[in-house]
């Protein structure tokens with residue numbers, strides 16, 4: 411039985427105290443979770459959430475030990491699901507990966523068939539991981555905002571957390587569709603980078619209490635990952651019939667607002683959940699991500715690192731020094747060994 415490498419978060423006890431640590435370990439096939447599709451993982455990706463989980467700082471991992479990594483891409487080794495054959499290139503994002511089912515930071519993954527999609531034509535495995543769950547969320551937001559009437563001629567669209575995964579991919583996709591994008595960021599030195607991926611203007615993040623229930627309407631649309639008072643302020647400054655997509659809550663889970671933006675301006679707030687989005691929704695949105703919504707600056711937005719570099723990447727993400735997306739090469743793409 412072949413032994414393979416994984417990065418796993420585990421519980422340890424020292425001096426009577428329990429804590430979580432992440433480390434590289436050796437695993438074999440019998441240690442994988444139940445699933446229908448055995449995948450030779452070629453690459454994965456790292457988000458802020460993965461970094462917190464991998465360093466034991468997030469309670470989001472519900473089963474220990476657990477291989478971390480919410481997104482993975484690779485080649486089918488064997489499949490009990492008739493949709494897949496050995497050699498197929500596939501992706502799996504979110505669901506329970508890295509939460510209560512072993513995730514992407516291992517050379518092999520055994521995954522329920524319903525979580526697996528064929529690699530969309532027009533994307534490489536690496537590009538699919540540069541997009542990953544954050545890109546799926548950004549694309550879901552754009553799809554739903556446009557279904558609600560958002561068009562480039564309605565006015566500018568604000569993107570918060572703009573240098574992050576969701577933010578940078580949303581900036582790129584929106585600009586590619588002809589929107590004037592305003593990017594909100596805490597990183598003063600990243601203005602040029604944000605403009606190079608499509609932002610028309612860059613605004614500094616300056617949290618302040620919301621003063622008015624309604625301000626001057628500035629945004630035709632908003633893609634927000636921050637929540638809290640930032641989202642309250644953006645709702646108050648959204649134009650009549652504007653669309654606000656709520657994707658994350660990095661700066662607060664409580665929304666302090668009034669009904670005025672909704673009742674007096676017809677503003678809509680759309681909750682975006684890419685984690686449990688249904689199979690057919692994912693399939694359609696991934697098709698668009700490899701077509702009309704494909705980000706034009708993926709090479710600028712993403713960087714690739716080797717498996718060994720994971721601990722350094724976690725540190726950078728937690729210290730908020732990272733920009734865009736980080737793709738992790740788990741196995742060399744040319745590696746044809748296909749059975750654990």
Ligand SMILES: NC(=O)c1ccc[n+]([C@@H]2O[C@H](COP(=O)([O-])OP(=O)(O)OC[C@H]3O[C@@H](n4cnc5c(N)ncnc54)[C@H](OP(=O)(O)O)[C@@H]3O)[C@@H](O)[C@H]2O)c1
Pocket residue numbers: 457458459543544547570571572573574575576577594595596597615635636656657658659660661682683684685732734
């Ligand atoms: N709903 C869904 O389906 C879905 C899918 C994927 C991700 N998410 C969530 O969306 C959020 C963003 O994900 P991501 O992958 O883009 O994360 P990320 O790559 O870590 O980026 C988040 C960005 O937000 C800004 N930021 C982070 N913490 C902040 C804080 N406390 N206050 C203000 N700004 C802060 C930073 O950008 P600047 O430095 O440019 O300001 C950071 O780069 C996370 O909460 C994630 O869990 C939700």
